[in-house]
Amino acid sequence: MTSNSKNNDRRALAGVKVLDLTHHVAGPYCTKLLADFGAEVTKVERPGVGDPARGMAPFPNDEPHPDTSLLFAYLNTSKRGITLDLKSPTGRGLLERLVADADMVVENFSPRVMPGFGLDYESLQRINPELIYVSISNFGQTGPYRDYKATDIVEYALGGLMYILGSHDREPLKHALRQTQFKAGTNAATAALIAYFHRLTTGDGQHVDVSIHEAVASALRDTASLFSYIGAIRQRQNTYSGDMPRSPMPAKDGYIVPIHFGGAVDWDDTSDFLGEPDLKREDFSTPERRLEHAKELHEALERGFGRWNKYDLFQEAHKRRGSIYGVVQSPAEVVDSEQYRHRGYFTEIDHPVIGPATYPGAPFRMSGTPWEASCPAPMLGQDNQRIYREKLGLSKDELMVLRASGVV
Amino acid sequence: MSLPLSGIRIVEMGQLIAIPHATKLLADMGAQIIRIETCARLDNYRMQSFYGNSVEGNFWDRAANFYEQNRNKMSLTLDLTDETCLGVLKDLISVSDVFAENYTPRVMRNFGLEYEDLRKIRPDIVMVSSTGYGHVGPWSDFGAIGFTTEAASGLASLTGYRDGPPKLPEIPYADYSAAEHTAFAIMAALVHRANTGEGQFIDVSQSETLTSTIPEAMLDFTVNGRTQQRIGNEHPSISPHGCYPCEGVDSWIAISVETDEQWRSLCHVMGKDEWLSEGAFKDAAARVKHRTLLDAALSSATSHRDAHQLMGQLQEVGVPAGAVLNGKQLLFDPQLKARGFYETVEHDDTTGMPPLPYSSRPWKFSRTPGGARTAAPTMGKHNRYVLAEHLGMSDDAIGLLEESGSIGTGPTTVRPPRVVPLEEQLRRGLIVSHEEDYKQQLRSHND
Numbered sequence: 001m002t003s004n005s006k007n008n009d010r011r012a013l014a015g016v017k018v019l020d021l022t023h024h025v026a027g028p029y030c031t032k033l034l035a036d037f038g039a040e041v042t043k044v045e046r047p048g049v050g051d052p053a054r055g056m057a058p059f060p061n062d063e064p065h066p067d068t069s070l071l072f073a074y075l076n077t078s079k080r081g082i083t084l085d086l087k088s089p090t091g092r093g094l095l096e097r098l099v100a101d102a103d104m105v106v107e108n109f110s111p112r113v114m115p116g117f118g119l120d121y122e123s124l125q126r127i128n129p130e131l132i133y134v135s136i137s138n139f140g141q142t143g144p145y146r147d148y149k150a151t152d153i154v155e156y157a158l159g160g161l162m163y164i165l166g167s168h169d170r171e172p173l174k175h176a177l178r179q180t181q182f183k184a185g186t187n188a189a190t191a192a193l194i195a196y197f198h199r200l201t202t203g204d205g206q207h208v209d210v211s212i213h214e215a216v217a218s219a220l221r222d223t224a225s226l227f228s229y230i231g232a233i234r235q236r237q238n239t240y241s242g243d244m245p246r247s248p249m250p251a252k253d254g255y256i257v258p259i260h261f262g263g264a265v266d267w268d269d270t271s272d273f274l275g276e277p278d279l280k281r282e283d284f285s286t287p288e289r290r291l292e293h294a295k296e297l298h299e300a301l302e303r304g305f306g307r308w309n310k311y312d313l314f315q316e317a318h319k320r321r322g323s324i325y326g327v328v329q330s331p332a333e334v335v336d337s338e339q340y341r342h343r344g345y346f347t348e349i350d351h352p353v354i355g356p357a358t359y360p361g362a363p364f365r366m367s368g369t370p371w372e373a374s375c376p377a378p379m380l381g382q383d384n385q386r387i388y389r390e391k392l393g394l395s396k397d398e399l400m401v402l403r404a405s406g407v408v
Numbered sequence: 409m410s411l412p413l414s415g416i417r418i419v420e421m422g423q424l425i426a427i428p429h430a431t432k433l434l435a436d437m438g439a440q441i442i443r444i445e446t447c448a449r450l451d452n453y454r455m456q457s458f459y460g461n462s463v464e465g466n467f468w469d470r471a472a473n474f475y476e477q478n479r480n481k482m483s484l485t486l487d488l489t490d491e492t493c494l495g496v497l498k499d500l501i502s503v504s505d506v507f508a509e510n511y512t513p514r515v516m517r518n519f520g521l522e523y524e525d526l527r528k529i530r531p532d533i534v535m536v537s538s539t540g541y542g543h544v545g546p547w548s549d550f551g552a553i554g555f556t557t558e559a560a561s562g563l564a565s566l567t568g569y570r571d572g573p574p575k576l577p578e579i580p581y582a583d584y585s586a587a588e589h590t591a592f593a594i595m596a597a598l599v600h601r602a603n604t605g606e607g608q609f610i611d612v613s614q615s616e617t618l619t620s621t622i623p624e625a626m627l628d629f630t631v632n633g634r635t636q637q638r639i640g641n642e643h644p645s646i647s648p649h650g651c652y653p654c655e656g657v658d659s660w661i662a663i664s665v666e667t668d669e670q671w672r673s674l675c676h677v678m679g680k681d682e683w684l685s686e687g688a689f690k691d692a693a694a695r696v697k698h699r700t701l702l703d704a705a706l707s708s709a710t711s712h713r714d715a716h717q718l719m720g721q722l723q724e725v726g727v728p729a730g731a732v733l734n735g736k737q738l739l740f741d742p743q744l745k746a747r748g749f750y751e752t753v754e755h756d757d758t759t760g761m762p763p764l765p766y767s768s769r770p771w772k773f774s775r776t777p778g779g780a781r782t783a784a785p786t787m788g789k790h791n792r793y794v795l796a797e798h799l800g801m802s803d804d805a806i807g808l809l810e811e812s813g814s815i816g817t818g819p820t821t822v823r824p825p826r827v828v829p830l831e832e833q834l835r836r837g838l839i840v841s842h843e844e845d846y847k848q849q850l851r852s853h854n855d
Contacts, residue, residue, distance in 0.1 A: 012600035013600070029621075057624070071624050071627075073627075074623035074627060121774070140747055142746065142747060143743045149727065149729075150730065151646075153643075153650070153662045153664050154663075155730070156662065157662035157731060157732040157733065158733055158741070159733075160734070160737075160738040163732050164577050165567075165576075165578070166569070168840075171651045172732050173575055173640060174567075174641055175566075176639075177621075178624075182585075182620075182621035186592060186621075189592045190433060191773070193592065193596060194595060198776060200603075201602075205775075206774045206776065208771055210771045211770055213744075214747070214768075214769075215770040217738060217744060218770045219429070220579055220735075221425065221476055222473050222476055223735040224738045225457075225764070229459050229472045231845075232841070233840045234578055234734075234838070234840070237578065248575070255564075255565075255573060257555050257564075259553060291835065330565045331562045331625045331626050331636075332629050332635055333562075334560070334561070334619055338546050339542065339545045339560075345613075357627065357630055357631050358631075359630075360619055360622075360626050364590070364616070364617065365612075366596070367609040367610070368607070368608030369596075369597075
């Protein structure tokens with residue numbers, strides 16, 4: 001394929017120029033989506049230290065090193081990397097020159113930071129009136145929580161997702177890892193392209209304010225409207241529901257999710273399918289009785305599922321009407337899964353320090369325009385020479401002075 | 409003012425969330441979405457979560473889940489087993505920019521609505537198929553919903569209490585992750601089309617989109633051969649980090665302390681300065697090592713405090729903390745309210761429903777804000793409009809379709825689903841409580 005050659009880049013977003021002032025996870029995932037689909041992304045990091053995600057685990061063999069955080073390596077594929085001190089007047093001047101040539105700026109500092117640098121939307125749009133300026137923050141650029149501190153678990157709590165995850169008789173849970181950050185990053189990438197599309201037709205730039213808090217709250221189906229519709233509040237599940245559970249249940253070698261879809265469960269039929277005769281007991285013959293004997297029903301189902309290997313049960317259930325069973329896969333099983341393998345989801349990326357490794361690949365397939373991690377994540381300041389000398393036309397001496405003064 | 413996506417027309421054969429939520433995000437920003445429904449079979453989301461918990465009359469136009477995903481859209485009913493209707497749909501696609509669907513691949517195959525068919529009708533069409541596990545591969549024809557794709561993605565295996573089974577939230581979370589990526593995919597395709605005039609086919613595997621958001625776990629396995637165990641709310645290198653009980657029923661606060669300074673502030677707010685001289689909590693490493701002890705001590709200190717007050721006190725001194733909000737508290741949350749996150753929408757008179765608040769989108773545009781213009785459509789509401797305006801069909805031709813029952817404003821056979829009475833929902837643990845005066849409380853929300 002020709003996609004490595006810049007002029008022949010067949011990717012969907014080829015030609016879109018992004019100045020990436022993001023760090024940590026939410027912002028970098030936004031610009032990664034743009035970059036892997038072809039946008040020209042220049043990542044700006046703090047001289048000497050860089051993006052704090054460079055310090056985030058996991059590392060190969062658990063040995064921390066600024067160029068080998070696997071999370072950082074994933075989040076920053078296809079980007080060029082430069083360093084610049086945004087606090088210094090010289091640094092700000094250089095940034096303004098870069099802004100002049102960019103289609104978008106993406107940043108995820110807390111809301112006071114960019115105005116503090118004199119780099120808020122109002123200032124930068126004077127330099128580049130068509131600029132699209134995307135801000136991602138914990139709670140948005142306005143409102144009483146604007147300056148609140150947050151981590152993933154706090155966004156789970158205030159976003160409404162935590163209250164409905166876990167067991168009712170225990171504390172609420174969050175998902176593993178950093179879902180709220182990825183969720184906000186995805187939404188920010190969509191918003192950036194909507195604004196860009198608008199600019200293609202009108203020439204108008206604008207400021208886009210993305211809230212991680214709202215990214216969580218916007219994806220809860222009828223959790224809030226249950227109150228406006230019937231005055232009710234959804235709760236975390238009881239362990240024993242007196243019905244077909246919708247939570248993972250143990251099979252012989254792992255867990256399955258026994259979803260029954262459309263109409264009432266046929267318990268006789270389920271009994272025959274699973275090979276668990278107890279499910280036909282009188283105790284389970286009506287909704288009232290099943291509720292009364294909820295624990296026994298749960299145990300009978302466990303015996304039924306426990307007769308099966310999980311992938312066998314998953315495959316067999318799909319031959320039956322109304323049974324949409326799921327199979328809980330560990331990361332190892334995802335990598336080895338026949339479906340993921342068939343689709344070639346995972347991709348090999350050779351990083352100069354990490355070496356070749358297997359990464360999650362395209363999040364979706366486009367038939368006409370490829371996805372490609374066109375280069376591995378940048379070393380700190382790796383493209384300073386190229387951007388400052390070749391693009392901005394600084395002399396060798398000027399760049400040396402900037403280095404010596406810590407601006408780059 | 410024109411919106412960013414004014415002039416973009418999307419024909420949607422969507423169900424549940426994976427496609428409808430994606431197009432909702434675009435509809436808010438000005439795209440015209442025409443939803444294709446059939447009178448022969450109701451969308452599952454027209455069949456649950458009814459206003460007032462009642463299925464009297466036109467219940468299919470009073471379902472919360474349908475309204476959540478489908479505002480600003482139009483509804484056209486077509487019986488696609490009828491050749492005329494199938495022809496109408498193809499005509500409509502020929503004057504549209506995007507065709508988006510989330511059925512198993514065999515459905516579009518059977519109707520002759522695959523990408524290869526559509527590009528003959530409209531060479532620059534963008535077609536999006538969103539399926540549980542992807543459009544090709546051995547699992548491609550397996551039905552799926554958010555709970556099962558979350559299971560397959562790898563995320564569920566990592567989520568849950570220490571030593572407990574995997575856990576899933578009470579909403580189909582993976583569908584939203586898929587929908588958010590799908591909205592991005594559609595925009596990328598539209599940008600490419602604007603630049604080159606080329607359409608294309610987009611294949612979204614819902615489980616793969618979610619796997620793309622757990623790279624730490626995937627790379628820890630592929631590089632280090634390691635698989636994390638389930639650790640509840642713990643963080644490998646931060647303590648305290650968890651969810652702690654507060655005063656009241658099922659009331660909690662999430663707290664995470666990343667620095668020594670925050671730790672000192674936490675101790676001070678909790679009135680526990682003695683923890684500062686406790687050897688077991690002396691630095692970050694010690695607090696991580698003794699997290700069980702620390703979590704127990706902190707839980708007993710938070711349990712007599714009000715979650716919201718405590719959040720305010722902790723945030724005041726820079727400690728990341730958040731009250732765990734339930735569905736009702738979300739509606740009344742001061743931040744979401746100040747930003748106008750819940751947008752009040754008026755319903756069609758035929759529904760008998762008052763204006764109600766609905767969640768919106770996680771972004772604000774300074775120049776072209778977008779937002780809710782109309783509620784989700786009652787079934788078949790735009791039959792006449794779409795057929796006459798977009799396809800130039802005559803009144804007589806439309807009348808014939810109506811008479812034959814190929815198009816309509818309700819299901820061919822009206823079979824109301826059983827609604828579970830609120831008392832039974834309580835007993836079964838589906839809801840934690842219900843309040844009789846919710847309508848009055850909501851009026852104060854709208855004020």
